[in-house]
Structures are given as C-alpha cells and as structure tokens.
Amino acid sequence: MLGNLRNRIALVLLMVILTIPNVVKAQDSDFGNWLIYIGSKKLNEKWNVHNEIQYRNYNAIGDLEQLLLRTGVGYNVSENNNVLLGYGYILSENYIGDTDDKVSVNEHRIFQQFTTKQKIGKLKLGHRYRFEQRFVESEYKMRFRYFLSFNYPLVQKENEDYKIYLSAYNEIFLNTESSVFDRNRVYGGLGYRLNKNLRFELGYMNQFFENSGRDQLNIITFFSF
Numbered sequence: 001m002l003g004n005l006r007n008r009i010a011l012v013l014l015m016v017i018l019t020i021p022n023v024v025k026a027q028d029s030d031f032g033n034w035l036i037y038i039g040s041k042k043l044n045e046k047w048n049v050h051n052e053i054q055y056r057n058y059n060a061i062g063d064l065e066q067l068l069l070r071t072g073v074g075y076n077v078s079e080n081n082n083v084l085l086g087y088g089y090i091l092s093e094n095y096i097g098d099t100d101d102k103v104s105v106n107e108h109r110i111f112q113q114f115t116t117k118q119k120i121g122k123l124k125l126g127h128r129y130r131f132e133q134r135f136v137e138s139e140y141k142m143r144f145r146y147f148l149s150f151n152y153p154l155v156q157k158e159n160e161d162y163k164i165y166l167s168a169y170n171e172i173f174l175n176t177e178s179s180v181f182d183r184n185r186v187y188g189g190l191g192y193r194l195n196k197n198l199r200f201e202l203g204y205m206n207q208f209f210e211n212s213g214r215d216q217l218n219i220i221t222f223f224s225f
Contacts, residue, residue: 031215032065033057034205040224048074050084056216058095067091072111080117086110108135124151126169143182147171151191165191167201183209189218197224 034056041049054068072086088109093102113130128147134140149169153162167189173182189203201220206213 031059031217033060034216034218035061036218036220038220038222042224046076048076048082050074050086060217064093066093070109072113082115084113084115086113105137107137109133122153125149126151142176144174144176145171146174161193161196163193165193167191167203179210181210183207187218189220198222 034054036055037053039051041051043049050070050072052068052070054066054070055064056066056068057063058065068088068090070086070088072084074082074084076082088107088111090107090109092105092107094105095102109132111130111132113128115126115128117127118125126147126149128145128149130145130147132143132145134143147169148171150167152166153164154166155164156162167187169185169187171185173184174180175182185205185207187203187205189201191199191201193199199222201218201222203218203220205216205218207216208214
C-alpha cells in the first residue's frame with residue numbers, strides 16, 4: 001500500500017512539472033536564464049553559515065537582469081528545524097519602458113527565516129518562512145515569503161545514495177503594503193547528486209506577477225561542507 005502511495009506521489013509531481021509550461025502559455029512572458037550557487041558551511045552541530053550567488057539574465061546569458069549575493073548565520077533548533085539571520089545585496093538592471101536603455105537599482109536586504117523539513121516515505125518536503133526588510137535605493141519595504149519544496153528520488157545504485165531525483169517547489173511573495181500580492185514562483189526540475197556534499201539541478205521556473213510573467217531556465221549547484 002505504501003509503495004502504491006509513493007508511486008502515485010511521484011506520478012503527480014511528474015505531471016505537475018510537465019504541465020507547468022502549458023499553464024503559463026497564456027501569460028506574456030520572456031525566457032531567461034538563472035545561474036545559481038547555494039552553499040552551506042557547517043560550523044558545529046548547532047551553527048551553520050549560508051552563502052548564495054545568483055546571476056540572472058534576460059536571455060540565455062550576457063544580458064544581466066539581476067545579480068544577487070546572499071549570506072547568513074543559522075542555528076539548528078532541532079534536527080529538522082533551523083532559524084537564520086541573513087543579509088543580501090541585489091543589483092538589478094531594469095529596462096526603461098520599451099527601450100533598450102537600462103537603469104541600475106541597488107538593494108540591501110536583511111531577512112529572518114525559519115526552515116523545517118519532513119519526510120513521507122521517500123518524498124522529502126521542505127518549508128521555509130522568510131521575512132525581509134528591503135532598502136531599495138531610497139525606499140523601505142517589507143515582504144513575507146513562503147517556500148514549499150518537494151524532492152523525490154528516482155534512481156539508486158547498489159549500496160549508494162539516490163543519484164537522480166525530481167525537484168519541485170512553489171514560493172509566494174506577499175508585501176506588507178496595500179498591494180499585498182507581489183509574485184509567485186513555480187519550479188520543476190531534475191537533480192543529480194554527485195556525492196553527499198555536491199548536487200546539481202536543471203529545471204524550468206515560471207515567475208508570475210499580477211499582470212505578467214517570466215519563464216526561466218535554472219541551473220543550480222548545491223554545495224555543503
């Protein structure tokens with residue numbers, strides 16, 4: 001019975017990933033590329049350091065949309081629960097209207113987050129709650145984010161951890177101001193675990209706003225040490 005449940009969950013996740021492109025076809029969208037590095041350094045059983053670099057392009061590569069640098073110090077409340085205080089610097093290159101001209105926007109961001117993990121059979125679930133204080137040029141903004149992730153293994157070699165897995169997530173962004181909805185991100189991808197410290201993912205993400213959307217090809221590296 002449990003085996004059938006696992007198979008059904010995997011099938012549902014696969015169907016979600018395959019149908020995402022069809023769901024967003026009706027939106028006005030430009031296809032871009034995100035190159036992402038996410039690292040974690042374990043200091044001891046309780047403390048860890050998070051570091052992250054994201055290079056976001058309007059097209060395949062070479063037309064910078066946004067450079068994001070993020071770091072933080074985390075504390076393990078228990079085995080599957082972590083709190084983190086972080087800082088981020090974001091450089092955005094925004095096009096001006098329908099022209100080819102750009103304007104640079106600098107943002108400094110402080111954030112607090114709580115992450116928790118759970119497991120149902122082979123399916124791994126992750127929840128992340130993040131509250132951000134954003135200093136965008138001369139403006140001050142606050143935003144709440146909720147991130148729900150799914151990770152399901154597909155292929156395992158004998159006497160080894162699972163190497164290939166499905167990955168999916170949904171993240172919603174909510175402002176504290178009158179225009180509450182900010183954006184939503186939906187992602188589906190395929191991952192490869194090289195060893196216990198290093199894994200890679202290739203996936204598709206759609207980010208939609210109130211009246212528009214963007215499609216992204218995500219190439220992600222996860223490294224923990």
